[in-house]
Amino acid sequence: MLQISQLNAWYGASHALQDISLEVGRGEIVCLIGRNGAGKTTTLKSIMGLMDRARGSVIFKGQELLQQPAHARFALGLAYVPEERRIVQGLSVRENLRLGLVASPEKKRETELIGEIAGIFPRLAERMDQEAVTMSGGEQQMLAIARAMIAKPDLIMLDEPSEGIMPVLVDEMFELFRSMKAQGTTVLLVEQNVELALDIADRAYVLDQGSVVHQASAQALLADSEIKERYCSV
């Protein structure tokens, strides 16, 4: 579904990603792990088209993405939930969800799809007409995920979804990722909470200083305390 080869990206003069190559197969949950600053977020941003300068190749469903603007990548079935969640201030929960559909061919089924999402996220259903930024961090994270899911993307990229969220909600959220996978959505996950992430992932790549330094099945990595120690301890 997604093949990345020799991906390089820069922030100004700083060379943030160096020859990243990785693959995500249809229906997989693939996890990127590594320390802060290892290049995980930059990898996701490059895939979504949010870096000013990126070179190499990112092929999604057979199409080269790098020359395409971010909005065209969404149209191909790519979704991205940034670390900061980016819930839009001044809009209600419902309006944030509608925003997830404005550019989608599914827009005609707006009411139906919002109803469907409300079934998956009962916490959001109760707060539909509340201003979204007044909700707790966990609820806002749920909303960010719901907003990305509502247009039914083929691949969803999640950046640190568990960050700053109370444990009960984290469990709920990871349960949701499992069911997303069961329904055929492919997930590319960046997560600090390594144990939890590897528990639901199929495979993982370990990043360090802008390069892929290791890759393995999630099970193998869970057992490999040396790798975890070396690249993931904060």
Add this chain to the structure above:
Amino acid sequence: MAGLSFDLIALQLFAGLALGAIYVLFAIGLSLIFGMLTVVNFAHGAFYMVGAYVGLYLISLGGNFWLCLVAVPLLIGLFGLAVERVLIRPLYGRGIDYPLLLTFGLSYVMVECVRIAFGKTGYPFDTPEVLQGAVNIGVGYFPLYRLFVIGATAAVLLALWLFLEKTSFGLIIRAGARDPQIVRVLGVDVSRVWLIVFGIGTAIAGFAGLLAAPLQGVIPEMGGTILAEAFVVTVIGGMGSIGGAVLAGLLVGVVVSMTSLFAPEMAKVSIFALMAIVLIVRPQGFFGRAGLLS
């Protein structure tokens, strides 16, 4: 002070609202464009002035005022689309001063073109016949045309509000003004939205110019004067805030109108005094967000 009856003050208040209505129309376009594109449109006054001249020209060709109310915003909006697409778009991402300087220069070009085409002196602009005269509004007789200006402004505001609050495109504009990046991630071609917002803002400016024409006539410099006053309005209301532009526009209109009743020599200065007071109490304006320009 016997002459300053309650009725006179009330009438002057209405006159202030009519004046304020023009400020409001002008400032909401300015604010919409700034809030969405972070472009400080120094050519906004020129679009306003060209709107009045296009109206003048259409009427000289035999058109009527009602046709102009539709045609002028349409034509000025189209002109705005072209300006955004050809001149402003290449400057995005270069900082706020590039489009500012460009539109500043463009306003001079537009004013000069109008001087070449219509001459340096102004023209009177006839009030349409059915809107001539005055009506009794309870506190006295008030010019019908000014009442029409207030009504037309209310209609534009209502339409704009419905557009922003009730349509998908309006939702995109509201979200895009806060966070263009997430709107892009959700599949929206933001540059197309900016184009349309610039078109809408300039169309409203043209409409305001046409509405103002029967009140004050048309001259090539009419845009420069209102631009300075409208900047005061947007600063008081809060840069980028449409609600702020409405409230501050009406307030400025009323303050100007009241000071010209009590102390005519202070009328021009009064709005700057008002701005100074508001900025001391609330530096970001009524509804502004701090740090928009940083």
